[in-house]
Amino acid sequence: MTILEERPHQPEGHEVSLMEIVPGPRPAGLVKYITSTDHKQIGINYIVTGLVAFLVAGAMALLMRTQLIVPDNHFVTQNVYNELFTIHGTLMLFVFIGPLSFAGFGNYLVPLMIGAPDMAFPRFNNLSYWLYLGGFGMLMAGFLTNNGAAQFGWFGYAPLTEAIRSPGPGGDLWLVGIGLTGFSGIFSAVNIITTIFTLRAPGMVMFRMPIFVWNILVTMFLVLLAFPVLTSAFALLWLDRHLNTNFFNNAKGGQPILWQNMFWFFGHPEEYIIALPAFGIVTEVLASMCRKPVFGYKGMIAATLSIGALSMGVWAHHMYTTGAVLLPFFAAMSLLIAVPTGIKFFNWIGTMWRGTIVLNTALLFSIGFLIQFLFGGITGVILAQPVLDFQLHNTYFVVAHFHYVIMGLVFGVFAGIYYWYPKITGRKMSEGWGKISFLLLLVGFNLTFFPQHDLGLRGMPRRIETYNAGEGWNWLNELSTIGSYITGLGVLASVWNLFHSLRHGEIAGDNPWDAQTLEWACSSPPPDHNFEALPPIRSERPVWDANHPDMLTKVGH
Amino acid sequence: MHQLTRLTASTLWGSPNGVTTQDHWVRLLWEWSGWFALPIGLLVIGLITYALIRYRHRPGSDRIPAQFQYHIPIEAAYTIIPLVIVVIIFGLMFNAENKADAVAKKPQLSIQVQGFQWGWRFVYPNYHVEVGTADYNNINDNNNLPVLYLPAGETVQLQVVSLDVVHTFYVKEFLFNRDLIPGVNNIFDLTVQQPGLYEGQCNNICGEYHAYMRFQVEVLPPAQYDTWYQNQPYCSTTTAGVSGPPTSPPAGASCPNKPVNGTNPLS
Numbered sequence: 001m002t003i004l005e006e007r008p009h010q011p012e013g014h015e016v017s018l019m020e021i022v023p024g025p026r027p028a029g030l031v032k033y034i035t036s037t038d039h040k041q042i043g044i045n046y047i048v049t050g051l052v053a054f055l056v057a058g059a060m061a062l063l064m065r066t067q068l069i070v071p072d073n074h075f076v077t078q079n080v081y082n083e084l085f086t087i088h089g090t091l092m093l094f095v096f097i098g099p100l101s102f103a104g105f106g107n108y109l110v111p112l113m114i115g116a117p118d119m120a121f122p123r124f125n126n127l128s129y130w131l132y133l134g135g136f137g138m139l140m141a142g143f144l145t146n147n148g149a150a151q152f153g154w155f156g157y158a159p160l161t162e163a164i165r166s167p168g169p170g171g172d173l174w175l176v177g178i179g180l181t182g183f184s185g186i187f188s189a190v191n192i193i194t195t196i197f198t199l200r201a202p203g204m205v206m207f208r209m210p211i212f213v214w215n216i217l218v219t220m221f222l223v224l225l226a227f228p229v230l231t232s233a234f235a236l237l238w239l240d241r242h243l244n245t246n247f248f249n250n251a252k253g254g255q256p257i258l259w260q261n262m263f264w265f266f267g268h269p270e271e272y273i274i275a276l277p278a279f280g281i282v283t284e285v286l287a288s289m290c291r292k293p294v295f296g297y298k299g300m301i302a303a304t305l306s307i308g309a310l311s312m313g314v315w316a317h318h319m320y321t322t323g324a325v326l327l328p329f330f331a332a333m334s335l336l337i338a339v340p341t342g343i344k345f346f347n348w349i350g351t352m353w354r355g356t357i358v359l360n361t362a363l364l365f366s367i368g369f370l371i372q373f374l375f376g377g378i379t380g381v382i383l384a385q386p387v388l389d390f391q392l393h394n395t396y397f398v399v400a401h402f403h404y405v406i407m408g409l410v411f412g413v414f415a416g417i418y419y420w421y422p423k424i425t426g427r428k429m430s431e432g433w434g435k436i437s438f439l440l441l442l443v444g445f446n447l448t449f450f451p452q453h454d455l456g457l458r459g460m461p462r463r464i465e466t467y468n469a470g471e472g473w474n475w476l477n478e479l480s481t482i483g484s485y486i487t488g489l490g491v492l493a494s495v496w497n498l499f500h501s502l503r504h505g506e507i508a509g510d511n512p513w514d515a516q517t518l519e520w521a522c523s524s525p526p527p528d529h530n531f532e533a534l535p536p537i538r539s540e541r542p543v544w545d546a547n548h549p550d551m552l553t554k555v556g557h
Numbered sequence: 558m559h560q561l562t563r564l565t566a567s568t569l570w571g572s573p574n575g576v577t578t579q580d581h582w583v584r585l586l587w588e589w590s591g592w593f594a595l596p597i598g599l600l601v602i603g604l605i606t607y608a609l610i611r612y613r614h615r616p617g618s619d620r621i622p623a624q625f626q627y628h629i630p631i632e633a634a635y636t637i638i639p640l641v642i643v644v645i646i647f648g649l650m651f652n653a654e655n656k657a658d659a660v661a662k663k664p665q666l667s668i669q670v671q672g673f674q675w676g677w678r679f680v681y682p683n684y685h686v687e688v689g690t691a692d693y694n695n696i697n698d699n700n701n702l703p704v705l706y707l708p709a710g711e712t713v714q715l716q717v718v719s720l721d722v723v724h725t726f727y728v729k730e731f732l733f734n735r736d737l738i739p740g741v742n743n744i745f746d747l748t749v750q751q752p753g754l755y756e757g758q759c760n761n762i763c764g765e766y767h768a769y770m771r772f773q774v775e776v777l778p779p780a781q782y783d784t785w786y787q788n789q790p791y792c793s794t795t796t797a798g799v800s801g802p803p804t805s806p807p808a809g810a811s812c813p814n815k816p817v818n819g820t821n822p823l824s
Contacts (some may be wrong), residue, residue, distance in 0.1 A: 464758075
């Protein structure tokens with residue numbers, strides 16, 4: 001907000017014409033934060049709230065790792081430990097990475113990237129944010145109740161979640177909190193899909209949209225397909241808990257397995273709902289920093305679409321050990337999804353090939369994403385095979401697998417933050433702090449989660465509050481905990497960087513990275529309603545074409 | 558290279574060697590997955606590293622980035638080759654899964670495994686029950702855990718049943734997990750080849766004392782198992798941590814130990 005005043009002077013005509021469009025006093029500060037329907041302000045709100053959730057949930061992870069550093073530890077009680085991992089997982093998925101990527105970056109960037117003045121439904125957009133913030137509040141409020149927050153894990157398998165097994169308001173607040181973020185997600189999806197279909201600038205045909213916008217579009221369709229099922233499951237569970245229905249109560253003819261099917265029918269698309277935006281971010285960062293067009297642009301879109309389609313048919317690979325699903329079908333679908341993901345990897349490598357790769361923090365985080373996600377993908381192919389999953393199901397191998405995947409995405413999100421921070425604030429983030437943060441995160445993260453593969457192979461189940469000293473899990477847990485502290489330091493370095501650069505960062509200018517897509521055509525930060533004028537849009541990188549008419553995309557092969 | 562795979566596969570990385578007949582299939586899939594995953598992973602990391610070093614921007618260099626965008630033959634190759642690999646892995650997996658998951662129609666021995674918050678109950682064909690709850694005060698206490706006795710080398714059919722919430726039957730040396738879900742009738746066959754004492758644990762969050770929901774499996778040579786089994790009276794109960802002979806219901810009373818039929822007995 002203060003930065004808005006400090007941004008470098010625009011040519012005379014620009015600012016004057018803006019004031020003529022929207023006369024009168026403009027809200028600022030807290031009032032602007034609360035009332036704004038501007039997609040950029042709402043996007044920033046999402047990003048800031050998401051990062052707060054990341055810090056809170058990360059602190060919970062450190063508490064859990066501290067509990068596990070030695071066997072038979074009594075740092076926290078069983079119930080507190082159960083609350084910690086439940087709310088850690090819930091915040092990370094429902095408040096941090098999902099909304100931050102598709103609603104935070106999505107809100108801020110989609111209109112800018114397609115040359116639109118705002119979202120299709122700005123006030124609806126505002127409602128989405130406040131529902132989401134309310135959901136965050138509800139989830140945290142569980143800790144204030146006398147029975148504590150929810151204690152049954154982020155996928156809350158019935159019948160443990162029934163009122164008789166998990167009494168108290170903690171479970172209800174968890175239900176309502178996730179329900180609210182679910183509605184928020186659905187509303188954002190409606191809004192962003194409409195925006196992409198109706199508000200593209202002249203010349204911005206679908207096949208000229210940046211990959212990020214394509215990925216957000218597919219993500220939003222996944223949200224529309226998956227979140228209503230989740231919300232219905234939550235409604236049914238709420239009825240079970242409060243109105244004595246028996247949807248998930250086997251004793252009265254209900255089916256606990258129904259919960260698992262409904263939850264994972266949402267849960268696996270959710271994994272791609274959080275992954276696709278990060279794929280998009282990394283694609284944009286790589287293309288910009290390598291100063292090349294995205295290699296295999298159309299193949300990339302086809303890969304995104306097939307990931308979206310396949311992801312609707314893989315949910316039961318979370319349920320191999322239930323003995324109640326058709327193993328070969330879900331195994332085939334789960335293995336198949338590796339193919340489009342592989343295509344993306346080779347496209348990313350193709351984008352780097354023969355470019356001029358600028359090794360700045362945003363690029364390093366993208367590379368971090370590639371490596372972590374690759375490893376998570378490979379262990380994913382192992383887990384997709386039912387016979388191997390019978391061995392590894394619910395062990396720390398699974399914990400390591402999905403943290404490699406999700407922390408890979410977090411690296412992607414960090415790449416996005418370093419990359420678009422200049423656009424959002426008008427200043428660049430410090431490269432020095434950024435590289436320190438990257439190094440700490442890379443080392444800390446791998447030290448935390450690599451040993452967990454081995455812990456899983458050695459048979460350590462997830463979600464146990466403590467363990468027997470004779471199992472041979474001691475030193476691997478020590479390593480993992482030390483790694484988690486280093487990860488924490490890495491996150492703090494970036495958080496410090498975010499605050500510090502807000503005042504002291506180098507002034508960025510409109511297009512500090514010599515980037516390619518439309519958001520770099522307006523000032524940093526962009527004015528209200530975004531664009532005074534647009535460069536001609538004749539390819540998927542209009543800004544590059546305008547700046548480098550001598551280096552247009554080579555047609556043909 | 559083959560030697561290397563053997564070496565890693567002989568211990569399955571950090572995991573214990575499997576002691577059941579299923580071990581063969583698990584090991585086979587690990588080996589094949591390793592054969593495909595390691596080269597692909599190394600190739601991708603190698604290409605990324607090469608590109609980063611070879612094509613990095615050096616200050617002062619005026620090298621112009623190439624502006625190509627498509628290369629159909631290469632793109633087709635990295636679509637089709639992974640598809641073929643996936644088909645191969647699926648074929649192997651399909652075969653292994655059919656073998657590893659096969660259930661005998663007429664098993665030699667059936668035992669019902671019941672899980673509850675937070676302990677285990679093992680019901681034998683003569684309704685002898687081994688039952689025990691964990692020691693909630695001491696995670697290191699291995700002497701008071703419920704014990705599942707099994708004969709070595711014989712195919713045993715286990716029916717896993719939950720008495721309350723979802724639990725998972727998990728013994729790391731068996732390389733095997735199976736969930737206990739109210740309303741789902743789960744049956745699987747197990748042939749343990751190696752006698753010994755194995756640690757088992759619930760592997761699905763089931764409430765406050767999930768971590769303490771442990772048990773032991775004592776696999777005895779068939780003769781020893783038979784002797785043990787003959788010594789367990791009809792409908793008797795042995796409770797972990799309680800010394801003395803198994804308790805039996807009073808003469809004339811009906812047997813309370815009869816297994817539950819995949820449904821919740823508390824209903």
